Amino acid sequence: MLHVPGPARRSRRDSNPRTRLRRAVLYPLSYGSMAALGWPSDSLAPRVALRPARHTVVRGRTPALRRGGFLEEWWTVTHMHVAGAIHADVSTPGPQWLTKPADLNELDPALWSRNVSRDEHGRVGVAGIDVVDAIEREGSPLYLFDEDDFRHRARDFKSAFDGWNVYYAGKAMLTRTIARLVMEEGLGMDVCSGGELQVALAGGMDPARIGMHGNNKTSDELALALSNGVGHIVVDSLDEIGRIEQLCRDNDWHARVMVRVTPGVEAHTHEYIATAHEDQKFGFSIANGQAMVAMVRCHYSPYMDLLGIHSHIGSQIFDTGGFEVAALRTMKLSSQFTDATGVHLPELNLGGGFGIAYTSADSPSTPDALATGLREIVEHEARAHSMAVPKMSIEPGRAIVGPTTMAIYTVGTVKVVDLDGGGQRVYVSVDGGMSDNIRPALYGAEYSAVLANRTSSEPGVLSRVVGKHCEGGDILVRDVFLPSDIEPGDLIAVPDMGAYSREMASNYNHALRPPVVRVHNGELSAMIRRETMDDLLSLDVGR
Template identity: 45%
Template structure:
């Protein structure tokens, strides 16, 4: 259905106070050609240079988020560490960037560990997470003498003990606990509740037993305690509750074992804005409320003030990234729906299919053209669920147009697949009008290189 143009004249309705129809496309930056720009670079030029689909990051947005998180700690003058949860976007260039900004990083696999080291992340600033770290991964972490291993379960303690004995060495560890808090988010990305697969349960006494085992092991140096309550959280409330639980746990452990935590790691999970209606708290608000609560509760418990660690992933990279697609076919079923298909889809962004995640779309070649159709932006994969944007309000599109989907910088590339043997896209960093290819596009030769045949 094509609507009469006046229906999409925002000013007409907004002036009358009867409608607020906004989208992320109202906030885009354009150049003199009227094209969408990212980091000062023309998106059409990016696509003609690197092809599509293409994931383009505005590096200044990543840096600005990093500095917001850091500044709140600096202003409060408390010891801290911001550790980038690199599962959100793992690339050698990204580790180089965050290392240069003074951050640490969290890795969850041997693959992320080698990439972080290749990116020059100092080993001492790396922490290793995961609910089923493989013995080989633990060995890699011990060999690299990373900053700490966030111990998740009893089997891991046994593996680690064996490795440390064999290598006659030591390592620092942090105990991950499930504090029994349900974050207000999608159930698939909620991790702090008692039935989570991650961490030692506090309620049943598992966490205490784990601490005792670790304290009794002379090869493991227990630095502190960790929790992560979930992801895409918009308000500080859940973190404040987590602080209360964690400090009361530290108080019990201090009384029982004389244990003094050097660090309190409250995980990541800070929300990002995907569509206009999303309103996550700003980074500094999260941090300020966390610090205020830690100060109050630690003082009340009369404990030594720990270093406060946070592990933002999504909030550092989501809004900085956009995916550029080329428009191809279209299918109109009058009175039912309109599909606009692009040259990527669930292979480069599984989030709508997996979490019903919502995105917006922008016509990059004319972002400010009158938006007069509501369409479903679909991909090219053989799945009906291969939908990128459910109800996108767009100008009339034509094959060859470039469509940008903003806020795809987190868990897009890292969750990408080769479904239907589609190569994964290229990734480019853009800053001050300059672009730099940081991950090249996969080729068909890459895809076939694993196939051995008969």
């Protein structure tokens, strides 16, 4: 039995009840030693009732509590306050939108690629490749990419927005394979760094169909874009305009540019992915006149052709309301520019940000519905300003690649914790985490998950899928119902992992980033191989 000796003099830190309770939880106490915490043992014991364990998921029985023994003391101290004052109040298990599925084995088609299903053995699979086979061949964890689904979604946008330029947003997910698919499906591509541009070119992307983004492009990145003849550069600052002019002057180049503006739209999305309000790093403000200044400067520069205006209101947006406001303000700006210069700007790019369903509660618009709504908005604004409808462009990324990819993890640990209000939550720890999907920690993004290597007839339990990193916020799926018989060795599949998962992956805790594995025609092939420890050590060149 460990005892916490009663100090002769209590420090200010010791007087903090949270500190003392934390010590009580960490170190099992005898009743006699509770006086060190300021709790009289004779008055404590009668007031704290012992409760039987409610561990209905973990196999085996919780040992009986022995009166006056170690287990009784541990149970008493650790249950004096069940999370309320120190931890978040979770008296309502799960968010309001979460409902327990009638069938935990069912796959919601809104969340998965078109070719995902369960086979006769209950295994989740993609186009004839089941997750067990994929893990046996490629290891765990991994991202599983459905090429045919990617092609279908690219075609859906190209067909719905017929007559518009459709640029795939490379920042969502970009590999040489994806660049080739984008090229073959007739889309353009927007990139936002020199690295993305290099990958797009290496994948065979026609530079004339590439738009170069970025709020702080370096001279080297701009030179790479200009020397390769990219279709246009989206300028984001007066400093950048000066850099482009200098490069063109020195190298006898000419730049085709669009001016990115901030129309002051508060998109209904997370603060970090809303990009059209005033207080943020992107673009020129329409409200303070800087957008017009930039447009006039580009127009009169001997080194630039001004093609038009670009805006982007944010990401994971489900309706066209924000786009309506953006179109109204950007087309008004275009009309004012025409009045001032006598020149009609031929193009308008409304960006992307079209949302997808990450949970069964999400209801995104289809490409056809988006196209119908945006066409009506643009045509209405053109009539209102007595101007011709410009050549329109959009930049879908997540909406194309997001549902094409699932992540597969192996369960390592299963724990049950008690919640305030009498509920419980099961913590399912897997062999990945925030290093392969930072979005839940960064944005509070919600995801779904299913038991993937088998079906189960057991009841569902409120679960949280967490990673293996040394962070309390290392959460992959915050709230989901999983079968109560889930156990180490099971496989978990998480849908909608195509966008911003591998692209934002890291080596935190020196984790190795998973591979991206393509499924096509019943075959598996690596698009990005799994990292090795040699990869990590090759960069560590110090002594």
